[in-house]
Every structure is written in C-alpha cells, then in structure tokens.
Amino acid sequence: MRIEQHPILEFKRKRRVTFTFDGRPIEAYEGESIAAALHAAGVRILSHTTSGAPRGLFCAIGKCSSCLATVDGIPNVRTCITPVREGMVVESQRGPGKLNPGFRPQPREVEERSVEAAVVGAGPAGLSAARTLIRYGIVPLVLDENPHLGGQLIKQTHKFFGSRAERAGTRGFSIAEELVKEVEAGAEILRQARALGLYREGERKILAVSRGDGLLLLQVENLIVTTGAQERFLLFPGNHLPGVYGAGAVQTLMNVYGVVPGKRALMVGAGNVGLIVSYQLLQAGVEVAAVVEAMSEIGGYHVHAAKIRRLGVPILTRHTVIRALGEETVEGAVIAGVDEHFNPIPGTERELEVDLICLAVGLTPSTRLLEQAGARMAYVPELGGRVPLHSPLMETTIPGTYVAGDCAGIGEASTAMLEGELAALSLLSRRGLKLEAEIERVHRSLEKLRLGPFGERPRAGKEKVFSLMKEVAVG
Amino acid sequence: MAEYRRTGVLSIDDLSGRIPPRERLQRGPCAVIECVEEIPCNPCEEACPVGAIHVGDPITNPPALEFERCTGCGACVGVCPGLAIFLLDLSGGRPRVTVPHELLPVPENGEEVELLSREGRVLGRGRVVRTRRAGTTWIVTVELPTEELMWEVRAIRRSP
Numbered sequence: 001m002r003i004e005q006h007p008i009l010e011f012k013r014k015r016r017v018t019f020t021f022d023g024r025p026i027e028a029y030e031g032e033s034i035a036a037a038l039h040a041a042g043v044r045i046l047s048h049t050t051s052g053a054p055r056g057l058f059c060a061i062g063k064c065s066s067c068l069a070t071v072d073g074i075p076n077v078r079t080c081i082t083p084v085r086e087g088m089v090v091e092s093q094r095g096p097g098k099l100n101p102g103f104r105p106q107p108r109e110v111e112e113r114s115v116e117a118a119v120v121g122a123g124p125a126g127l128s129a130a131r132t133l134i135r136y137g138i139v140p141l142v143l144d145e146n147p148h149l150g151g152q153l154i155k156q157t158h159k160f161f162g163s164r165a166e167r168a169g170t171r172g173f174s175i176a177e178e179l180v181k182e183v184e185a186g187a188e189i190l191r192q193a194r195a196l197g198l199y200r201e202g203e204r205k206i207l208a209v210s211r212g213d214g215l216l217l218l219q220v221e222n223l224i225v226t227t228g229a230q231e232r233f234l235l236f237p238g239n240h241l242p243g244v245y246g247a248g249a250v251q252t253l254m255n256v257y258g259v260v261p262g263k264r265a266l267m268v269g270a271g272n273v274g275l276i277v278s279y280q281l282l283q284a285g286v287e288v289a290a291v292v293e294a295m296s297e298i299g300g301y302h303v304h305a306a307k308i309r310r311l312g313v314p315i316l317t318r319h320t321v322i323r324a325l326g327e328e329t330v331e332g333a334v335i336a337g338v339d340e341h342f343n344p345i346p347g348t349e350r351e352l353e354v355d356l357i358c359l360a361v362g363l364t365p366s367t368r369l370l371e372q373a374g375a376r377m378a379y380v381p382e383l384g385g386r387v388p389l390h391s392p393l394m395e396t397t398i399p400g401t402y403v404a405g406d407c408a409g410i411g412e413a414s415t416a417m418l419e420g421e422l423a424a425l426s427l428l429s430r431r432g433l434k435l436e437a438e439i440e441r442v443h444r445s446l447e448k449l450r451l452g453p454f455g456e457r458p459r460a461g462k463e464k465v466f467s468l469m470k471e472v473a474v475g
Numbered sequence: 476m477a478e479y480r481r482t483g484v485l486s487i488d489d490l491s492g493r494i495p496p497r498e499r500l501q502r503g504p505c506a507v508i509e510c511v512e513e514i515p516c517n518p519c520e521e522a523c524p525v526g527a528i529h530v531g532d533p534i535t536n537p538p539a540l541e542f543e544r545c546t547g548c549g550a551c552v553g554v555c556p557g558l559a560i561f562l563l564d565l566s567g568g569r570p571r572v573t574v575p576h577e578l579l580p581v582p583e584n585g586e587e588v589e590l591l592s593r594e595g596r597v598l599g600r601g602r603v604v605r606t607r608r609a610g611t612t613w614i615v616t617v618e619l620p621t622e623e624l625m626w627e628v629r630a631i632r633r634s635p
Contacts, residue, residue, distance in 0.1 A: 007579045008611045159556035161516040163534055169518035169554040171611070283578060297480040302512050303557025305483030310630040311578075312595030315483045452513035452535035 002040050003258040007283050008157045008171065011258035019088035026090075033147070034079035034090055035060065035067050036257035044242040044329050046079060050095035054328045056242025060249035061152075062145050063230040063366065069093055073100040080249075081192070083147050106213055114219035115141045117427065118207060119187075119226060120195045120369060123151020124413045125405025126226035127179040128420030134186035136428050141218065142183060143190040143209060148256070149183070150176035151228055152248060153413050155255035157283070158276055161301075162449055166414045173255070175417075190216075198223070198373035198398075205400065222400045222430075224423045225370055226416075229363035229384065229406035234268060237323045243330025247277045247360035254284045262356030266333045267291040268321050272300035274360030278308045281358075289352045292319040292335050294342050301454070322349065324357055333357050365407045373398055378468050382461030383409030389469040392443070393426035394419060397472055402427055409465065411458050418446045484593045485509055487626070494626070495542040495563060504547025504564035504573070508538050509629075510557055519551040519560060549573060553609020562616070563625055569618040570625040571604065576613040581606060582633055588617060591630040598624055600634070 028037030057067035062081035075097025156172020231246030270293035325332035337348035402423035405416035527544035562573035
C-alpha cells in the first residue's frame, strides 16, 4: 500500500511502469526500488532459502543481502537498491539462484583514469565533504551504490537538534536536498557504483569501482571514505520472516518511497532511532503496539519518548521480543520481561498482534573497504564496533585517505556532516591551504554536539581512537 | 535514575520551576517548556522574539523561561525539534492549551477532539479554536472543559 497523504512529506511520483514478479504484472513508479514496488503491491516474500525459509528485505540500503532475487535472468540482485524498469522480469529464488544456461557474460569494459579526490558514499558525511572540496575549487568524484544521493539523511523527517550552525530546527531531508543540489552542481557523480576495493601500489592508490557492466580503475590522489553503517540484527526464533525489518528499512519504505511497511508494528529498541521511527510510523498511519527495550531505561532523548507516549504508545523497559509468529511472514510477536542478565522471565510472555517487527538495536560501522585496504582498525564498543584508527583531522593510517561519519564511529547525522567537512578541510590543508581557523570552528561544533550525558560514549570512543592513532605509524 | 527515564512521562515534580504560575496565565498565554535533559540544542532560544528563553553556554543547559517576559506568541512551539513546548492560557472564558501537531488529518477550527495526557490517556474532549502552521508543524489551540486539564493535556487526536 502506498501513502497518499503525509503530514510532513510529499511524494512526487514519476511515470508509471510495469514489471513482472514470478509472472504477475506489478505496477510501479519510475525511480522506485524493486523491493519497494513489490511491498506496495503487497509482496513481502522475495525468495526462499534452500531449506524453504522465506526471505524479505531487511536493511533496504544494499548492505545485508536479505532481499536477493533474480532480475532479467541474473540471480542474486539486491532488489532494495535496484530501480524498477519497464518490462523488467523479476523472479523469486529458491536457494542461491541459477544463471540461465544460455547466459554469456559480456566482456567488461575497463576504464582507467586518475582523480584528484574521490568520496566513497554520498550520505551526510560524504556530501558535506564533497561540498567543502567544491567550495575550495576541487571537482571531486562522488560515488554511491544507491540510486539516490543523500544516504540516510533523505529519510529523516524530524527536525535536527543542535544550534543554527548545525541547521537545528530544519528537517533532515531538507538538509539533504540542499547538500545534493550543491554537490550535483560541482562534483562528478556516479550513482549505483560500488567501490570494490582499494589497492596500493607503492605511492599509488587504485580504487576499483563496479558500475553497470563496466569496471572503473581510479588512481586516486586523495580519498574520503564515508561508507556509513549497517543495522544490527537480533537473535530470536522467527527473525528471518519477512516483516522483521531494520528501522532504516522501515524509514526507507515510508519516507523515501511512500510505502506503508505494515499495519501494526512492534518496535524493538528505545534509543533515539527506535523512538523517532515509532513516531514516523504513527505519522504514516501505522499503529505501534509497543516499544520494547531490554535495558532498564529509555536510551534516547526524553523528548522523543514523550512524543510517542502522549499518542498512546507504551514503552516497556526491561522487555524484549522473544519470538516472531507466522509461517511465511510476520503475523505476531511474543514479548517478555527480562531480568538483569537480559534473560526472559518465565510467565511474563505476552502475544502481540503485529505484522511488522522493527529492529532498532543499534548500528555497526561499515568499514570493509578500509579494512581490505589495510587501514589499522580497533574495536571500540563506544563507537559501535570495529573502526578505522584516525586522527582528530580524520586521517586514517593509509596516506591521503580520510574517514568521516558513521564508518568512523556511530554518531548523529549532524556530527557526520561536520566530520565530512573536517576530512575535506584536512585534505585541503595537506595541500598547503591555511585553514586552521576553519578547522578550529568545526572542532568546536563537534565538541558542542558531543556535550552532555548523551555525548559521553562517542566522546570516550573518539578519545580512544585518537590515542591509539598516536601510537601507530601512518603508511 | 529519574522515573521518566523508564516511562517517558514527566511528573509535575520533574517540571517543578518550569510551569508558569496561575496568576501569570490569567494575564494571557505563556509557554511551558517540557525539556529537562542536557541535550545539545537551542533553537528555542534563538526563535524567541523577546529573549525570554535562556539556554546559554554550554548548549546542553535545559532551557529556562522567564514567564513575565514570555508573550505566548508560540514561535518556540513551531521550532522545537523535540516538540516539547506548549502554551497554556487562563485569560479567556475557558482554559486553553496549544500543542504542536504533526498528524493527518489536521483538525479544523470548531472541531471537537480527544484530549490526551502525557501518557496518552484520553482525558476528555475539547474544541479547536485556532490552527496555524510553522513550516510543516501545525500549532493547534484547544479549549478545555476544566482548568485541571490544562496541566495534563499535551496532545490531541481527532475523534474516531
């Protein structure tokens, strides 16, 4: 089902297109992902595993591979980031999928070129980095594996916190629109382009990019990596069922594509993401049966909790989901109270009638590109997992390679934008520009946004990373 | 740990010092800022045309409102990212509460709506007397049947 009216968003739908799913015609709009169009048509099951378990989407941003299907004869296509096309033939898979026996791969075109600066990932950090480079006269190459620029910022419908300098009071998607406009005007942009690997040959760095049927080998002088994060999963029976979605996927369906993700939801996790997405579900007309939180207190801001409480949504701390019900898709959930060791307390189980279980249990930095390239990493729980070591100027241990945003440690979109700007300023000052005052301004803003009890963890995490960075050699 | 960290609901005690006195409200509308945590945020301070809201430095200070200076204009209601500011008013015939509202359909003037407490309980019914828009946030003023409700009502819902 599609959202026709929304209190905050306007969905400007493009031309109608028709494609088929397992032979059945599906009406969609140009620009929609296959998974979103199928969801709008009521199709949640995209494939089955070899053992017959159903699979649907989970992350909706191309990171988890839960939504694979066969598209125009090519198996294992990520339907969540592949746009629909007129006449496209989509087929569900059983197991890994098979190539059509007549399929002959076309030889790949290989293009080699060199660029001054490349930015991998066009979310808040990447766009902000690119904008800064543009303002100083560089034309960066910006690539993203998604069809849309803006990363997760395009689905943030709430107003930002902070002060005027960080665009407080402005809704996330409006900030994204401005950033995208400026970057589109000044950068070279590659959409649906995936950074496959970063290879070092002496002083040279080669970034391999897969794009359509071609391969691009970019010799990059400077590289800013802003690959974001991925949603954490939770172990419970039935967690594989279509209808168990990451909070980011629910936001993508609702706020990017205007597709209702379900009728009645259970939210797992009362951090800011869980609280904000619960509110967004209500705005999209979806009922929220409850928010469960295993910790003894709400993790997010009280003001976000208050918004959903006064609209009648219960928040149950020391509770978790212990089972998803249903054979092929989610038809319900069992929740239970937990003790101080997070073990379910027998006798407290309760069944909720829901068709959507939304997981908002945290994020893990997406760092594979930097790990593959040999950047020194560290496990920093305060930042969400393994992160590349970096200096306060966002330099990694690979020369000429910078990092910013969630892949440098989970934070807010506002801090990601500042880190992106900082990475770009740092890169520019390495080239001889005098930017001390600008760098100082960004450092002060970052410091400000990490003040207070909610900033304690990221603050401690960054301190750890900076001190570890001091102990290792760059190179 | 404060109880609201577990429930998501502020008590009158949590709001001590933040609720405008009755005498002030009898003279006209005044804001109540239900924002008690140290979060880095200050658009309300910037939005106030008369300088009645103070956050200062550090930016994590919870906002403090000078009740006597506040004119009840509602500029802060529309900018607060936490939707945590409301207006209270005892100056007219009936007590009034003004709430930020971001759900469809938007209630219309004269319409009867359900009145919801901080924990989402239906406390009764009230009549919408004014709706205005700050960007995509609606600011809705409702007339309440009793003064007691003014201290409790923080949201409205269109009657089913």
